[in-house]
Amino acid sequence: xxxxxxxxxxxQRDIQSRYRGLLLGLLWPLLQPxxxxxxxxxxxFGFMQMRWPGGMTxxxxxxxxxxxxxxxxxxxxxxxxxxxxxxxxxxxxxPSLIFSQPYLVTKLRFPIIVLxxxxxxxxxxxxxxxxxxxxxxxxxxxxxxxxxxxxxxxLIPVTLYGFGLSLLLSSLGVYLRDLVQxxxxxxxxxxxxxxxxxxxxxxxxxxxxxxxxxxxxxxxELLRSLLVSATEFQSTPWLKHLGVxxxxxxxxxxxxxxxxxxxxxxx
Amino acid sequence: MKPVLQVSKLGKTYRLFQKPIDRLWxxxxxxxxxxxxxxxxxxxxxxxxxxxxALGIVGVNGAGKSTLLQLVSETIKPSTGLIELxxxxxxxxxxxxxxxxEFTGIENIFLNASTLGVSRAELDQRLPAILEFxxxxxxxxxxxxxxxxxxxxxxxxxxxxxxxADLLIIDEALSVGDGAFRRKSFDRILEIRKKGTAILFCSxxxxxxxxxxxxxxxxHKGRVQALGPCKAVLRDYQxxxxxxxxxxxTATVEGSQLVEGSQLxxxxxxxxxxxxxxxxxxxxxxxxxxxxxxxKINGSTDLAKTISSDKSxxxxxxxxxxxxxxxxxxxxxxxxxxxxRILGSSISASNNxxxxxxxxxxxxxxFQISSLPFTTGRYxxxxxxxxxxxxxxxxxxDPCAMIELKHQGLEAGFFKLDGCWDEN
Numbered sequence: 001x002x003x004x005x006x007x008x009x010x011x012q013r014d015i016q017s018r019y020r021g022l023l024l025g026l027l028w029p030l031l032q033p034x035x036x037x038x039x040x041x042x043x044x045f046g047f048m049q050m051r052w053p054g055g056m057t058x059x060x061x062x063x064x065x066x067x068x069x070x071x072x073x074x075x076x077x078x079x080x081x082x083x084x085x086x087x088x089x090x091x092x093x094x095p096s097l098i099f100s101q102p103y104l105v106t107k108l109r110f111p112i113i114v115l116x117x118x119x120x121x122x123x124x125x126x127x128x129x130x131x132x133x134x135x136x137x138x139x140x141x142x143x144x145x146x147x148x149x150x151x152x153x154x155l156i157p158v159t160l161y162g163f164g165l166s167l168l169l170s171s172l173g174v175y176l177r178d179l180v181q182x183x184x185x186x187x188x189x190x191x192x193x194x195x196x197x198x199x200x201x202x203x204x205x206x207x208x209x210x211x212x213x214x215x216x217x218x219x220x221e222l223l224r225s226l227l228v229s230a231t232e233f234q235s236t237p238w239l240k241h242l243g244v245x246x247x248x249x250x251x252x253x254x255x256x257x258x259x260x261x262x263x264x265x266x267x
Numbered sequence: 268m269k270p271v272l273q274v275s276k277l278g279k280t281y282r283l284f285q286k287p288i289d290r291l292w293x294x295x296x297x298x299x300x301x302x303x304x305x306x307x308x309x310x311x312x313x314x315x316x317x318x319x320x321a322l323g324i325v326g327v328n329g330a331g332k333s334t335l336l337q338l339v340s341e342t343i344k345p346s347t348g349l350i351e352l353x354x355x356x357x358x359x360x361x362x363x364x365x366x367x368x369e370f371t372g373i374e375n376i377f378l379n380a381s382t383l384g385v386s387r388a389e390l391d392q393r394l395p396a397i398l399e400f401x402x403x404x405x406x407x408x409x410x411x412x413x414x415x416x417x418x419x420x421x422x423x424x425x426x427x428x429x430x431x432a433d434l435l436i437i438d439e440a441l442s443v444g445d446g447a448f449r450r451k452s453f454d455r456i457l458e459i460r461k462k463g464t465a466i467l468f469c470s471x472x473x474x475x476x477x478x479x480x481x482x483x484x485x486x487h488k489g490r491v492q493a494l495g496p497c498k499a500v501l502r503d504y505q506x507x508x509x510x511x512x513x514x515x516x517t518a519t520v521e522g523s524q525l526v527e528g529s530q531l532x533x534x535x536x537x538x539x540x541x542x543x544x545x546x547x548x549x550x551x552x553x554x555x556x557x558x559x560x561x562x563k564i565n566g567s568t569d570l571a572k573t574i575s576s577d578k579s580x581x582x583x584x585x586x587x588x589x590x591x592x593x594x595x596x597x598x599x600x601x602x603x604x605x606x607x608r609i610l611g612s613s614i615s616a617s618n619n620x621x622x623x624x625x626x627x628x629x630x631x632x633x634f635q636i637s638s639l640p641f642t643t644g645r646y647x648x649x650x651x652x653x654x655x656x657x658x659x660x661x662x663x664x665d666p667c668a669m670i671e672l673k674h675q676g677l678e679a680g681f682f683k684l685d686g687c688w689d690e691n
Contacts (some may be wrong), residue, residue, distance in 0.1 A: 005381050005386055005387040005390075006381040006382065006384075009377055009378050009381040009382075010378070010381070010382075013367065013370065013374070013378050016370070016374075017367065017369060017370075020369070101365075103361060103365060104365060104382070105342060106337065106342050106343075106360075107342065107358075107360040107361040108342070108358065108360070108365065108382060108383065109340055109341055109342065109356060109357075109358055109383075109384065110382055172291070175287055175288065175290055175291040176287070176288065176291060177287070258294055259291075259294060261344045262290060262294065264337065264342050264343035264344070265281060265282075265290075265343060266287070266290065
């Protein structure tokens with residue numbers, strides 16, 4: 001029972017330690033994606049004339065059409081960034097999570113699994129902020145997202161994937177310090193093989209397999225369909241990912257349990 | 268009564284790997300294929316601990332004490348043997364592990380307490396007591412990085428001992444902090460034991476062990492050297508330390524084991540108190556200090572010449588200053604060989620002597636003996652100041668004087684036996 005108290009204490013301190021003492025404090029998780037968003041929208045929408053299908057409203061004037069279309073593009077990118085920032089935070093933090101706190105392993109009776117769990121929970125901030133911003137924007141536009149209530153369904157596999165990754169990387173990271181160095185290159189590659197600032201329809205047929213295997217691509221597309229384009233929710237791919245993420249988490253837990261026994265010896 | 272802790276044939280073998288990655292492979296290779304080589308840190312350790320019982324653990328550095336405590340607190344896994352725990356365990360292996368210097372004292376209390384396994388309800392109930400013991404006052408709302416190290420230790424100890432446990436594991440936690448804190452923390456542990464908590468206690472300060480534990484476990488090179496009544500085990504252990512000390516100073520060191528022991532023995536006096544130079548400051552709060560020690564032989568402070576042990580009226584005046592609010596301190600005189608082996612001592616607390624003091628807490632502890640029983644040789648005189656019960660060391664001067672004695676006759680050893688021959 002006391003694990004809950006423990007978990008929330010660590011979560012609270014984790015968030016505090018990152019944003020306290022900063023001038024803008026908790027505004028940062030909001031400002032960061034907005035800055036990214038501005039850059040992407042300016043470059044891809046403005047300079048490269050990239051358009052998102054489904055953004056055209058019939059009755060708009062030339063100017064209105066342009067700004068409507070820009071916001072539509074930006075909201076789609078924001079949904080993609082939410083997913084990407086969530087996963088990339090886990091990828092970048094998890095490998096050093098445990099070995100940077102050796103005293104928790106060697107000096108205390110501490111349920112070490114709390115650390116990867118806190119990491120996932122605190123990365124979910126990115127998702128909550130993006131969902132809130134998109135929701136508000138859609139309401140202002142006059143068509144509030146009807147499928148908002150399905151977000152918890154979307155969240156389940158996304159959390160399972162994240163927790164699995166976090167367990168796997170944090171336990172392997174104790175033995176393999178190289179992971180810390182490898183992560184930035186992996187996340188920057190992920191940014192391009194995930195449809196963040198382009199719609200998945202632009203991907204050539206021959207490449208579809210790579211995107212089908214990438215849970216980020218699926219999570220991004222589903223989040224968009226729930227929030228931005230309001231297309232119908234399809235349960236088959238969701239069930240498939242629920243199953244895969246569940247299996248992945250089980251595998252990660254197995255590895256974590258196995259490797260955990262050696263933490264005290266290494267640190 | 269069911270034992271709180273039962274340890275049977277416990278062993279720990281560390282495997283040392285050439286490359287960190289080898290350790291990872293080992294998890295997935297069949298057990299027959301071994302990478303790296305083994306290092307045995309602990310083997311065949313068995314004992315049990317019942318509620319309210321305290322077991323002291325001694326041994327030179329590298330004997331496996333820390334490994335044993337880590338195994339019992341389940342931060343590492345045993346290689347062989349079994350640990351059976353019945354009840355909740357609290358471990359103080361390192362004070363303040365997990366403090367975040369950026370957070371305030373109160374925030375660290377919550378974080379640290381939850382880390383140690385205290386529940387929310389328990390913490391709410393204990394908070395006033397924690398704050399009172401830590402005694403950091405208004406600073407509790409300041410970041411911990413602004414605290415003095417003494418304040419940090421007080422806070423950490425206060426949190427760590429606030430948890431209600433059936434077994435408390437303490438590793439050297441008492442040998443930190445100033446005299447006043449050591450006294451307070453020691454009392455706290457005695458209190459916890461009275462409530463029925465079993466205690467596993469590891470320390471180099473032997474008189475702490477003796478005051479707290481009924482039984483002691485002496486580890487040597489990862490094995491149990493002795494397990495039994497505290498007094499007997501500590502006496503043997505002290506003898507072992509003395510032996511290593513003697514052999515190292517007479518330059519007949521054989522093997523590494525003796526060197527290890529002697530290094531530890533040299534380190535020892537530091538734990539009994541602060542070096543003389545650091546204790547010259549005024550106003551002792553919660554402790555006592557030696558201000559001056561006057562050693563006289565036959566009424567003279569001139570100790571340069573050799574004295575005949577038959578005619579050696581010997582007196583030591585320990586001028587001390589103490590906190591007037593505390594009971595008057597007790598004192599001890601120790602005579603050791605030049606190499607540091609203790610030959611004889613006298614403790615005021617065991618004779619129920621209470622020294623009188625003036626209003627500022629100043630007083631003189633005088634010890635005298637009509638003649639010193641020692642044989643020819645150079646001897647070291649040490650003066651010590653303890654709390655009224657003789658448990659906490661406040662201050663020491665060792666040596667406060669060196670004396671040179673000679674005796675008539677051919678007797679060997681350090682002193683003449685005070686007996687008589689019967690002619691029949």
